[in-house]
Amino acid sequence: AEPWPENAALYQQLKEEQILLSDNASSLAVQAFLQMCNLPIRVICRANAEYMSPSGKVPFIHVGNQVVSELGPIVQFVKAKGHSLSDGLDEVQKAEMKAYMELVNNMLLTAELYLQWCDDVTVEEITYPRYGSPYPWPLNRILSYQKQWEVRRKMKAIGWAGKTLEQVLEDVDQCCHALSQRLGTQPYFFNKQPTELDALVFGHLFTILTTQLITDELSEKVKNYSNLTAFCRRIEQQYFEGHEKD
C-alpha cells in the first residue's frame, strides 16, 4: 500500500451558502468512504470547485499530485493505492453492489437533481439564490440559468422531463423500499463490513434527511423506513463523531 499523503484535500462548494442537495450528497458519500478506509482528508470549500474539477462534478480530491473526481473513479484510485473495502466480497456480491450503486445513482441522484432544478418552487426559492451566491449580479443569474438548461436537457433525454413531482417522489419511495429490503436488519449492506455502497447510500440519505427544503416530502419518504434512518445514525456516530460537523 502506498502511503497516503498528509495534505490530501477534498474540494466542494461553500457549505453554508452555495452547495446544493445533490452535490452535498455526493461529497458526503466520498467523505464517508474515505473515513471508512481510514484515510484522513481535509475538506476545503471553494466557490469555484465545480470548475476546478477535471470532470466538472464535485467533489474531487487532490492527493499528492493527482486530482480525481466523483465516487467511482475515487474508489478505483484508492484501490490502486492499496486500500479497498470490497475485497472480501465474492463475484456475485460485487455484481450486486455495483447494481445497487447504479440504482442509487439512477433514482436517488436523478430525483435530487429533478427536485432542485426542475421543480419551479424549489428552483426559485432555493436553487437560484444558492447556486450563484458567491458571484455578483448578473453572473449569478446567468450561471444558474445555464446549469438549469443543462440539467433539463439531460432530464429530457432520459425521459424524466415528463414526470410530475408526485411520480418522482414515488420513484424515491420505491428506491428507499428496495434499499430498506436489502439492508434488512444487518448493520451494513454486506453484513459486517461497510463498503462503498454503504458510503454512497449514507451520503444521499443523510443529506436528504438533514437538508431543509420547501416541503418535507422528500425526507418523509426516507423517514418511513426506520432501518434506513438507524443506518444513517450508526454511520454518523461511528465515522463522523469527533469531527467538526457544521
Added chain:
Amino acid sequence: MAAPMELSCWGGDWGLPSLHPESLTVMAYAKFSGAPLTVNTINNLWRAPKGDLPVLVSQDIVISQPAKILNFLRRQKYNADYDLSAKQGADTLAYIALLEEKLLPALLHTFWIEAENYCSVTKPWFASRIAFPLSLYLPGKMSREALNRILLTKGGPPLYTLTEVEAQIYRDAKECLNLLSKRLGTSQFFFGDTPTTLDAFVFGFLAPIYKVCFPRVQLQEHLKQLPNLCRFCDDILTCYFRLTVSGHSPAGQDTADANLQKLTQLVNKESNLIEKMDDNLRKSPQHPPRKLTTLKLAAGGEESSPMSRLSP
C-alpha cells in the same frame, strides 16, 4: 381482467418477436405472467396512438412506457413476481438500473449510431415498416435521440470525443454482461426456476444484441463468449415464444435465403473489385516493363496492400 388488452409494438426478425428492446421486454413479461395480450406489430405508424412504442391499449386506457405497462399488468393480477421475496424484488430494481445505465447506451449505439449498422440494417428495417413519408423522418429522429441520450448521460468531460465515449460505453457494457453472467451462474432464470420481471428485462436487452445480424458486432461477439446468457435467451425463445417462432419459420427461412443471397452478392462484388484493382495496377504506368525483377517484388507488395485494405 376481462378487458381485452392490445399491445402495439415493433415487429421482429431474425427469429425474434420484436427488435425493439422495450417491446421485447413487455412481450416477454406478458408471456411469463400469462397475460392475454393481442400483439399488433406496427406496419404503419400513423395508426399508433402516440409515437412512442410499445403502447398498451385496454378499453380506454393508453399506457406507454414499459415500467408503467408492467405495473398495469401487475395490477390486473398478472404478476410474474409473485414468488419473490422482498429482497429479490429489491435486487430486481437494482439490476434493472444497472442494465439501463451500463448496457442500454451500448445497445443504442450498436443499433442507431454505428454508421455501418445504422445504414445497412437498422434504417432500412425500420423504414420498411413505417408509412411514407414518415419513414424518411422517423429513423433519423430515433437515431438523433439515441445520440443525444448517450452524449448527455455519458459524454461529459474527461471524455471529449465521440470515440472516447464509444470506448467507455462498450467497456461498461462488456463489464455489465460479465456481471449478469456471474449473477445468472448455472440456474435457469435469475431467481430460480420461474421467470420474473428481471428475466423479462434482461431478455429484452440481450436478445437483440444476440440475434440481430449487424456488420459491426463487437458486443455480440462478447455475448457469445458468455454461454449461460446465450442459453438463457435461447431457452426463453423456445419455451415462451415457441408458437411465434415456428409461425415465422418459413419467413425466417426466406430471410435466411435472402441473407445468403445478399452475402454471395457482396462476396462477388468484392472479388470483382479485387480483380479490377489488380487490372488497374498491372496497367498502371508506374511499373515500366524493363524493371521486371523488381516488378515481381513490387507487385507482390502491391497486391497484398489492396487485400488488406478490402478486409473489414
